[in-house]
Amino acid sequence: MAKGMAKKPDFHIVRIEATFARRVLAFSIDILILLFIVLTPLFKVFEQMVPQDYTLAREYMMAPEHAPLIASLFLVMGLFAMTYFALLEWQLQSTVGKLFLGLRIESEIGRPSLWQCMVRSFFALPVFPFVLLWVIDPLMMLFWKSRQRLSEILSRTKTIHYAVFFYNNGTMEE
Amino acid sequence: MVKNVVHTMPATPSPWKTIIFILLGLWIIASLVALTFTVSGPADSFGNVAVIPIHGIISVGNPTMFASDMADSNSIVKLLEQAEKAPEIKAIVLDINSPGGTAVASEEIANAIKRSSKPTVALVREVGASGAFWVATSADTVFASPISITGSIGVIASYLDFSEFIEEHNVSYERMVAGRYKDIGSPFRDLTPEERAMFQQELDAIHQYFIEVVAEQRNLSVEHVQKDATGRIFLGREALELRYVDHLGDKYDVKSFLEKELGSNVTFVAYQEEQSLLDMLTQLKNNAGFSIEMPKQTMKVWT
Numbered sequence: 001m002a003k004g005m006a007k008k009p010d011f012h013i014v015r016i017e018a019t020f021a022r023r024v025l026a027f028s029i030d031i032l033i034l035l036f037i038v039l040t041p042l043f044k045v046f047e048q049m050v051p052q053d054y055t056l057a058r059e060y061m062m063a064p065e066h067a068p069l070i071a072s073l074f075l076v077m078g079l080f081a082m083t084y085f086a087l088l089e090w091q092l093q094s095t096v097g098k099l100f101l102g103l104r105i106e107s108e109i110g111r112p113s114l115w116q117c118m119v120r121s122f123f124a125l126p127v128f129p130f131v132l133l134w135v136i137d138p139l140m141m142l143f144w145k146s147r148q149r150l151s152e153i154l155s156r157t158k159t160i161h162y163a164v165f166f167y168n169n170g171t172m173e174e
Numbered sequence: 175m176v177k178n179v180v181h182t183m184p185a186t187p188s189p190w191k192t193i194i195f196i197l198l199g200l201w202i203i204a205s206l207v208a209l210t211f212t213v214s215g216p217a218d219s220f221g222n223v224a225v226i227p228i229h230g231i232i233s234v235g236n237p238t239m240f241a242s243d244m245a246d247s248n249s250i251v252k253l254l255e256q257a258e259k260a261p262e263i264k265a266i267v268l269d270i271n272s273p274g275g276t277a278v279a280s281e282e283i284a285n286a287i288k289r290s291s292k293p294t295v296a297l298v299r300e301v302g303a304s305g306a307f308w309v310a311t312s313a314d315t316v317f318a319s320p321i322s323i324t325g326s327i328g329v330i331a332s333y334l335d336f337s338e339f340i341e342e343h344n345v346s347y348e349r350m351v352a353g354r355y356k357d358i359g360s361p362f363r364d365l366t367p368e369e370r371a372m373f374q375q376e377l378d379a380i381h382q383y384f385i386e387v388v389a390e391q392r393n394l395s396v397e398h399v400q401k402d403a404t405g406r407i408f409l410g411r412e413a414l415e416l417r418y419v420d421h422l423g424d425k426y427d428v429k430s431f432l433e434k435e436l437g438s439n440v441t442f443v444a445y446q447e448e449q450s451l452l453d454m455l456t457q458l459k460n461n462a463g464f465s466i467e468m469p470k471q472t473m474k475v476w477t
Binding site for chain 1: 208
């Protein structure tokens with residue numbers, strides 16, 4: 001090294017389990033993309049179908065002649081959300097939100113298959129019993145020893161964070 | 175915790191092309207799917223007559239946190255204004271089941287109904303008396319069941335007098351006022367004859383006002399209403415004979431009536447407000463404050 005030049009810090013890439021906060025943030029980004037890009041045409045249908053006034057909207061959605069159509073629309077939105085997560089995780093082992101946060105999906109049996117990615121994404125379906133995952137998954141992420149969601153245990157996948165740690169003057173910084 | 179030290183990230187192709195391809199593909203398919211949903215605007219196919227419930231005691235605001243049996247004039251006026259503005263709403267039905275309430279709250283609702291440019295129908299259910307009768311008669315058309323309780327054109331401000339009770343229990347009322355009528359109607363002392371006369375005068379004035387408003391709203395003479403304004407109730411059948419009610423019937427009769435009036439099918443849509451927990455907590459905080467005013471129980475004038 002030339003005299004007077006500062007020593008470049010060493011770095012290591014560490015593969016660790018993704019933290020809860022990082023995963024939630026990544027999920028939030030994905031939800032925003034779903035809401036403002038993928039599902040926009042379906043939301044337009046919803047706005048046209050359902051009166052904008054809150055009182056009328058409630059009444060409309062609960063009326064027996066409209067409830068099946070509204071339920072179908074929500075189910076279709078759920079299918080699109082599930083497809084978003086499944087396709088991206090299958091192709092890239094990541095979604096947009098996860099890419100921004102340095103997260104990847106890894107399988108215990110090699111590269112995750114499409115079926116594994118679909119099982120991971122069942123939470124997006126707004127029907128019983130999948131709606132139970134909206135409660136179970138976050139609780140398991142917080143309290144289960146492996147910090148996996150139930151969907152991840154069933155699909156035998158994990159969410160991993162590739163964190164870059166620098167060594168600078170003998171101390172390690174992310 | 176999984177922890178491996180590696181020196182290179184796993185090799186991945188550039189993800190952005192794949193991401194754009196997938197997002198664009200999903201968006202296109204979502205657009206095509208959206209076209210398959212048959213859309214008819216809510217304005218045309220759903221709810222062209224607003225039904226606004228007036229259930230319970232009518233007052234300005236709700237005096238208690240969980241008062242689900244109160245009809246808040248603020249909310250009802252707001253709903254009337256919303257129905258007035260909504261282009262899909264062609265008429266307004268007031269679903270009334272109330273024994274009355276405060277004079278001011280009743281008048282506020284009645285005035286809001288009279289301001290409406292859309293046809294208004296009042297449907298009196300079990301009870302539409304006193305302040306609720308005031309409200310009902312402000313509508314263009316009044317329906318009632320033959321056995322609905324209506325009328326009660328009168329004013330009440332009665333209260334419990336605890337003066338003897340506290341005297342028996344060796345409790346004294348320390349009267350500290352500036353302005354000799356400031357504590358008129360306090361439950362802890364007797365009314366003087368002069369105060370009683372004064373109070374009665376105010377009640378009579380409100381009563382007279384009530385009579386004149388009902389007469390005007392129903393296109394009747396003041397004398398006609400005056401003779402019925404003893405505070406007595408009358409059933410719907412009798413109210414029809416006395417011309418306070420236009421038709422006898424129920425919601426289905428109202429529907430048929432409106433279909434003839436509007437010349438189209440009628441679909442009712444309920445307009446009502448629900449209180450959130452935050453609204454309830456805000457009311458609790460507001461009602462806990464102090465105010466410089468006459469004791470509430472003496473100034474509550476009910477119609």
